[in-house]
Amino acid sequence: MSRPWDELPPREALAALAADFHRRGWMAGTAGNLSARSGAGRFWITASGCPKGCLDPGRDFLEVDLDGRPLDTPPGVRPSAETAIHAALYRRFPEASACLHVHSLAAARVSHDLPPEAVELPLPPLEILKGLGVWEAAPRVALPLFANHLEVARIARAVARRFAVEAPAVPALLIRGHGVTVWGESLQQAHDRLECVEFLLAYLDGAGSGTP
Numbered sequence: 001m002s003r004p005w006d007e008l009p010p011r012e013a014l015a016a017l018a019a020d021f022h023r024r025g026w027m028a029g030t031a032g033n034l035s036a037r038s039g040a041g042r043f044w045i046t047a048s049g050c051p052k053g054c055l056d057p058g059r060d061f062l063e064v065d066l067d068g069r070p071l072d073t074p075p076g077v078r079p080s081a082e083t084a085i086h087a088a089l090y091r092r093f094p095e096a097s098a099c100l101h102v103h104s105l106a107a108a109r110v111s112h113d114l115p116p117e118a119v120e121l122p123l124p125p126l127e128i129l130k131g132l133g134v135w136e137a138a139p140r141v142a143l144p145l146f147a148n149h150l151e152v153a154r155i156a157r158a159v160a161r162r163f164a165v166e167a168p169a170v171p172a173l174l175i176r177g178h179g180v181t182v183w184g185e186s187l188q189q190a191h192d193r194l195e196c197v198e199f200l201l202a203y204l205d206g207a208g209s210g211t212p
């Protein structure tokens, strides 16, 4: 069944989603990046340094290949370094057609507060896990956690290495002190999954602060 976010042309949908996420505080300033497959071996992604509350679908996107290389670079448009993470996920998960990366306060705070040796964030066994494909009576699943690096290519390589041998229990990953990335088979599914992950992170953030 066709759903609203997949009925729009990809760049228009991504710009509208970014404005929505910006209003929710998940994409402050120019933070975060959103992408959607545009064909075999290529995807559209938000360009670097563009304010996420007011993206221009015609100007603020780049089309890149699955190595993250721009297929065309309009003047003044730069690819985001974080494109490498999107590319790694599209290569690893052929069924993924959209990938959403945001810098929410809950994601930054919950991941920052984890012990230094942690490699995952256990998720609470809440009903909303069904939105991430987890249908168990007492689920014990975790979000994969990655170290943050100034050189984003290091994060992308770590994601590729880990997921090559171990598929995550949920279609999402967390970068410490940074943000969350979610993917889906459609833009609508990725959007819905991101809302579920952010719900879980807000729950954990509230639990940690003593305000459930």
Ligand SMILES: [Zn+2]
Pocket: 031, 032, 033, 082, 101, 102, 103, 178, 179
């Ligand atoms: Zn980021």
